[in-house]
Amino acid sequence: MSIDITPQDLDFDRNHIWHPYSSLTNPLKVYPVTSADGSCLKLQDGRKIVDGMASWWCVQHGYNNPRLNGAVTKQLGLVSHVMFGGIVHKPAVDLCKSLVNMLPDSLECVVLADSGSIAIDVGMKMALQYYNAMKKPSKNKFLTIEKGFHGDAFGALSICDPNNSMHALYGGFVPQNLFSKAPEVYFHNQDPNVKKLVEELDVAPFAKLIQENHESLAGVVMESMVQGAGGLRIYHPHFLKRVRELCDEYDVLLILDEIATGLGRTGKLFAFEHAKIVPDIICLGKALTGGYMTLSATVSTREVSEGICKGPAGRLMHGQTFMGNPLACAVANENLAILAEGMWKEQVSRIEKQLFEELAPLAEHRNVAEVRILGAIGIVEVNKYPVRVEELQKRFIEAGAWIRPFNKWIYIYPIFTTSPDEIRVLINAIASVLDDL
Numbered sequence: 001m002s003i004d005i006t007p008q009d010l011d012f013d014r015n016h017i018w019h020p021y022s023s024l025t026n027p028l029k030v031y032p033v034t035s036a037d038g039s040c041l042k043l044q045d046g047r048k049i050v051d052g053m054a055s056w057w058c059v060q061h062g063y064n065n066p067r068l069n070g071a072v073t074k075q076l077g078l079v080s081h082v083m084f085g086g087i088v089h090k091p092a093v094d095l096c097k098s099l100v101n102m103l104p105d106s107l108e109c110v111v112l113a114d115s116g117s118i119a120i121d122v123g124m125k126m127a128l129q130y131y132n133a134m135k136k137p138s139k140n141k142f143l144t145i146e147k148g149f150h151g152d153a154f155g156a157l158s159i160c161d162p163n164n165s166m167h168a169l170y171g172g173f174v175p176q177n178l179f180s181k182a183p184e185v186y187f188h189n190q191d192p193n194v195k196k197l198v199e200e201l202d203v204a205p206f207a208k209l210i211q212e213n214h215e216s217l218a219g220v221v222m223e224s225m226v227q228g229a230g231g232l233r234i235y236h237p238h239f240l241k242r243v244r245e246l247c248d249e250y251d252v253l254l255i256l257d258e259i260a261t262g263l264g265r266t267g268k269l270f271a272f273e274h275a276k277i278v279p280d281i282i283c284l285g286k287a288l289t290g291g292y293m294t295l296s297a298t299v300s301t302r303e304v305s306e307g308i309c310k311g312p313a314g315r316l317m318h319g320q321t322f323m324g325n326p327l328a329c330a331v332a333n334e335n336l337a338i339l340a341e342g343m344w345k346e347q348v349s350r351i352e353k354q355l356f357e358e359l360a361p362l363a364e365h366r367n368v369a370e371v372r373i374l375g376a377i378g379i380v381e382v383n384k385y386p387v388r389v390e391e392l393q394k395r396f397i398e399a400g401a402w403i404r405p406f407n408k409w410i411y412i413y414p415i416f417t418t419s420p421d422e423i424r425v426l427i428n429a430i431a432s433v434l435d436d437l
């Protein structure tokens with residue numbers, strides 16, 4: 001059987017298959033990919049393009065990585081899947097051990113799930129069950145910041161930016177939570193009084209909300225340092241530090257979404273290290289398996305997990321069919337083993353340096369509002385938008401790059417192993433379209 005997509009396949013795709021955030025009746029163009037290797041995707045027409053998206057921020061050590069391939073293949077011959085209820089297996093134990101070892105000491109109890117959205121839902125359920133067990137059942141809402149993105153399950157959706165995530169479309173069904181305004185002060189703000197600025201602009205409105213509502217708050221949930229799909233913003237670490245202090249002061253759990261930022265992406269293993277704080281619950285996903293398979297983890301303190309077990313249910317009321325899938329755990333283990341060897345640090349800082357040298361100057365272009373950079377993340381915010389995705393994507397491919405812009409953001413999250421020449425292909429591709437937005 002051919003692995004090539006036929007014109008009939010494309011017709012079927014167009015008429016029957018929903019792609020992410022797409023129209024079924026007027027879909028954007030899709031490109032058949034036949035294979036991928038290192039930092040490149042191979043299109044069916046034979047072109048090789050540098051993947052600037054790391055497959056939605058998941059791939060770390062390259063496609064078709066021999067070590068990751070080996071981990072999957074080895075596990076495949078043992079057991080691909082087995083229920084996690086009443087059964088345990090080595091890949092799950094090894095993975096959770098690695099996670100607990102990588103994380104700060106206080107984060108030590110792991111729930112495995114099958115996607116980032118569900119990891120967030122699990123974190124929210126943990127906070128609700130915890131305060132229920134603490135006999136504070138009125139603490140049943142969440143506080144977050146605007147411009148956030150936490151996934152598409154309804155719990156996660158209820159804390160996504162209410163304007164970007166189409167809460168209105170789902171009528172009264174989305175749970176009502178509280179939103180503080182998105183932090184404004186940029187990570188690299190050079191103002192000598194930057195902390196004062198953060199206090200006034202970002203901390204003050206947040207502090208007011210938590211002060212006034214803490215009796216009904218189980219948790220603060222937010223992305224750590226970088227707000228991804230909801231606005232591609234990078235905020236100042238002092239804000240996160242103060243959020244931690246306010247959560248402690250008002251007895252609210254801090255749940256950090258590190259699904260996109262965790263495991264090296266921002267130049268630290270976990271983005272919360274920039275603020276020198278530790279959350280009560282952390283959610284990891286995306287890069288956990290190096291981009292091979294879907295898997296997520298929600299890790300809490302012992303206090304939270306033991307607290308939950310003191311409640312009326314005596315246990316966490318969550319369990320899924322593919323919880324702890326052995327194939328996914330095995331490849332995640334190998335991915336974490338590669339991370340533990342530490343090459344990512346040099347790779348990410350080299351990418352960051354190149355972004356500062358070669359992407360940052362695009363800020364001077366008349367159609368660019370701002371360029372933002374942290375670790376292996378480079379964001380060009382344009383001032384003529386929404387961008388024409390299909391047309392830009394066609395031009396990027398002609399320039400040898402896979403970049404998928406949206407709204408006012410043309411951004412890259414390169415694979416850590418991308419070479420300097422390949423990064424340059426991505427940057428040149430972006431530069432080449434700016435005149436014609």
Ligand SMILES: *Cc1c(COP(=O)(O)O)cnc(C)c1O
Nearest residue numbers: 115116117149150151228259260
């Ligand atoms: C992608 C993402 C999610 C959702 O993960 P899925 O695996 O798509 O469900 C949640 N939070 C952040 C910050 C993300 O980037």
